[in-house]
Amino acid sequence: MQSLEVISVNIWDILISLLNLLIIFLLFKRFLYKPVRKVLDKRKVAIDTQYSEAEDAKQSALKDKEIYEQKLKGAQDEADEMIKSAASAADKRSAKIIDDAKNKADGIIRQAHGEIELERKKAAEDIKHEIADVSTLLTEKMLEREINEKDHRDFIDSFIEGIGEDDGTSD
């Protein structure tokens, strides 16, 4: 079998090898670099979106936190307000209760006073009657004579009236 010389130049062989290199370049570009680049780009996009999503989540969490802090602060104020209003209401109510109680007591005392007065008047009336009866009886016995009962009573009444008036002024 024939061999080439160690140093030999053949333009067709040169051309073939040139085309070989071009072909391997195109093959590498199409079948190795393109798919790998595609995958790398896809991964980059995925990572970027994940990062941006995480950033968004963080932002919204911070916003929520702010809102909750504000709400918490509002709740504290509200609670203070509620306690204050409750205390004032209680104060008012207690004052009212005390007032009511005082009024009621005053009423009771006044009523008691009235009743006492009434009782006293009644007692005075009773005593007056009693005295009249007794004095009538006494006079009958003392005089031992027939006397018009009606005249007699008028007489005694006028007498006692005089005593009552004296008694009333002196009392």
Place this chain on the structure above:
Amino acid sequence: MKDKSIGFRIADAALIILSVIPIAAAIALRILTNPAAEGIQIAGAHIFFTVKMPLQDMPITESQVNSWLVVIALFFFCLYMTHGISEKGGLRRQMIAEWIVEQTDSLVQKNMGQYFKAFSPFVGGIIALSVCSSLLTLFGLYPPTSDLNVIAGWAILVFVLITHYKLKGGLLCYLKGFTEPIPVFTPFNIISEFATPVSMSFRHYGNVLSGSVISALVAAGLTSVSSVVLGWLPGVIGNFPLFRVGIPAVLSLYFDIFSGCLQAFIFAMLTMLYVSGGFPVEEWQKRMKRKKDKKQKNIKSA
């Protein structure tokens, strides 16, 4: 991706087999067409057949066939590497594929700049083709990189690229570049322009070929040394070239593996440096600006 489907596994196996078959075919072809030779044999690639062509006959040689087989093997290897990759990752081959892409990208970025980003598949292709071609010697095959025609083809393609990028600054700028620094230098500049592909091709080809030549010479020398030293021994032991065991392997480690990879890397580096170095950035920017202005003027006038 632990739950690989059966179809996925079959496709994987098929791709691996298809990328191994070309190498096996090359070995078979070598065994069938190349009978064991006696003595030192330093010659070029075997010619399988010759095609009649204008200008010069086209011999289809071992180096051509081997480079095609390497191209086919690399094609299926690429398909295997990108088979089933996804943005979620998980496959080991995906990490390797990404590593290759990112490494060549960063290499091109560092040596050529942002403008030449599209060059990374070309640089990756050069390195892969050169390394695989040189490493064919490990299978006892004829390395296409030790054929001048193969490397010359690559170097001429690189030369075309260099000239293409030099012409981006305009023809006038390109021609003016030859008269620098002074007009007297013009012939030397023209010579150095054409010396670029020649030096690139001879550097690579010479390194690989010299490795093969030195390996063959050392092997032959060791045979004679062992026959001198151990020849007095009777029978088979006397004829056995004992020194050829092991010692050439060390040389092969250097010439075949180290030198092959290094030359591939050097060729790729020189490609990058020449192409990006020949690109006149300022002139190109001025020209682009002029073109833009012209376009805007045309739009305004229309």
